[in-house]
Amino acid sequence: MNETFDVAIVGAGPAGISAAITLANAGIKTVVVERGEYPGAKNMSGGVLYGHDLGQILPDFTKIPGFPIERNIIESRIWYLSKEAGISVGYRDSIFAGERKQNVFTVGRAKFDRWYADQARKKGALIVPATVVLDLIRENGRVTGVQTGRADGDIHAKVVLIADGVNSRLAVTAGFRPDVKPEHVALAVKEVIELAPEIIDQRFGVSDGNGVTTEILGAVAGGMDGVGVLYTNKASISLALGANLADFSKTKLKPYDLIETFKKHPMVAPLIAGGKSLEYTAHWLPEGGYDTMPKLYGDGYLIAGDSAMLFNAPHREGSNLAMLSGKMAADTIIEAMKTGDFSAKSLSAYNTKLSESKILQDMKKYRGFGGFLYDHKEIFETMPEIVQFGGRELLTVNAESKKTKQDKIIKKLRKDMGIPRFVRLMWSGFRAVK
Amino acid sequence: MKIEDKLFLDRFRVEEESHLKITDADKCKQCEDQPCLNLCPANVYRLEDGCIMVNYEGCLECGSCRIACPKLNIDWNYPRGGFGISHKFG
Incomplete structure (x- = not known):
């Protein structure tokens, strides 16, 4: 398949397919290379997607036949568990069953991504599954295509979008980012x-x-x-x-x-x-956050989605950030097509788009969040035990007065954790998300 | 539910050659922690007669073994296009 395209995209996930749809809409000759047997075959997420962000790429997505929604989410719960107990908080709102339907919905990524790739195909993008991209092709230091695992499998392109996911071998092989740290x-x-x-x-x-x-x-x-x-x-x-x-x-x-x-x-x-x-x-x-993001563009290439470490853990947003970043990469390419300039300088407009959007603004807001959790293991062991102790004390009716129970809980908190440490934990937590 | 039963639920198209290779078996023998034996979600790495065996057939392709190996001793590649696991639901 020694062919030339305007754009070669590596990975048929939400980032790659969003870019492919946007590019195909603009009449740009696009190929998406996917290592799985079909788009979605290697993809997994918890399973939530966001209608607003999908709507930026496919405005009438709910009307497209076969739209593979699992359930429209009307209630979001948060639990905080100890080994044997737990606290549950939930927010349910009728607006999410009515005018804000599909604000959040669940999907299975194997089903969704396959359908999503079909939309790109219908608009004219070529999707090539069951094909691994082994390396980039470069000429004079500029990325000019991808080398695949197929015989005669070089694909030449004016620009390459790397969207092969969090376990991106390509970005590492190409030297665009170090391998991920555990x-x-x-x-x-x-x-x-x-x-x-x-x-x-x-x-x-x-x-x-x-x-x-x-x-x-x-x-x-x-x-x-x-x-x-x-x-x-x-x-x-x-x-x-x-x-x-x-x-x-x-x-x-x-x-x-x-x-x-x-x-x-x-x-x-x-x-x-x-x-x-x-x-x-x-x-x-x-989960590394803003500080583990690689440089997202260079001469002849862009990086989007999980490959770029775009993830907002506290708001469980990842697939949607992949979609939006894929679209912004595509918009950048569409502009660059007008001048034919695919240098790093020209493609830096991608970074501007990301910076002006919620993507990088949210990534920056929560840059300390991953580190905060990692450094405070008491959240995952000591605190749940204290909460369980407190819950049992308060909800067990016996001969003890409520004041006695309250004192026991405070004593437990002092003994297991200490009040200053508890206050510091709350303060660090607040700083990590403020 | 045992890990073998979990993997039995999945759809694999198994390659003849492993996409996971231990670069230097001696390094594994010197490795005290051998985290691959525990953290691999598919129990790909198993100790047999003091040697680490690589049961690549059930690999879920997460990449954890590669980056968690203290000696970076695992040559980790994607399976050939179309091979390995194919998610049904994802």
């Missing part, structure tokens, strides 16, 4: 657990294709810096659990044992009871 990613495992739609409706108190997401914090990963999610799909539950990879190294905990323990937690077990596991997958989350 402390900068979370390793997540996920099970998709089949349940009848009406059982999901009953258990979560929803109907009409609506659903609930739950972000799960606290002692969910054996004391590691970890997080869980439990999302409702049409006829399944996505249950995922992730923890910092450096913590996995230190603790020697096994991801598949942890998710089994997680399934048995008294808050989780009743929601998945009777369900049948359909799939087990693993993937990284780029």
Whole structure:
């Protein structure tokens, strides 16, 4: 396939496909090279997407046949768990079932990305699956294409968009970023657990294709810096659990044992009871934040999505940032096509677009968040135990006065953690997200 | 549910040759922690007669072994295009 295109995109995920749709809309000759058997075959996320951001690329996405939505999310819950107990806070709003429908919705990435790539194909982009990009082609220091694993597999292009995900071999091989450090990613495992739609409706108190997401914090990963999610799909539950990879190294905990323990937690077990596991997958989350982002452009290339470490952990935004960054990369390329200048200077407009958008503004706002969690393991072990102690004291009715109970809780906090440390923790937490 | 049963749920198209190679087996013998034995979500790395065996067939392609290896002793490549795991739901 020794062919020449205007743009070669590496990776048919949300970043690459968003770019491909935008470019194809502008009549630009675009190829997307994907290593999976089909787009989405290697992709995994917790499973939420955001309608506003998808709408920037496909304005009428809900009207496109086959739009693979699982459930429209009307309630977002946050849990803080100890090993045997938990606090639950949720926000449900009828606006999300009405005029702000599809504000957040769940998807399965294998299904969604395949459909999304079909939209790019319909608009004229060429999608080449089952093909690994091994390296970039360069001429005079400028990227001019990609070398694939196929025989005669060189693809020449005016510009290359690297969107091959968080485990980007290409960006590393090309020297555009060092290989990822264990402390900068979370390793997540996920099970998709089949349940009848009406059982999901009953258990979560929803109907009409609506659903609930739950972000799960606290002692969910054996004391590691970890997080869980439990999302409702049409006829399944996505249950995922992730923890910092450096913590996995230190603790020697096994991801598949942890998710089994997680399934048995008294808050989780009743929601998945009777369900049948359909799939087990693993993937990284780029948690390193703003300070681990590589330079996102150079002579003849741009980097988008997870490859660029774009991820907003506290707001569970990743796939949507990939989409928006893919679109901004495409818009930059469309402008550069007018002058034919694909130098780093010309492509630096991409960085300006990202900086002016919520993407880099949010990345900067939360730049300290990952480090804050990683450095404060008490959030994942000591604090949950104190919360459990407090909950049991306050909610157990016995002969003790409430004042006695309150004193016991404060004593526990003093003993296990210390008041100054607790105050410092709160202050650091506030500073990490302010 | 055991890890073997979890992997049994997934769809793999297995290559004849491993995409994961230990560069220098001696380095593994000198490695005290051998984190690959525990952190791999697919239990690809197993100790047999003191040697680390690579059961690449069930690899979920996350990349964790490569970057967590204290000696950076794993030559990690993507499987050939179209091979390896294919997510059904994702």
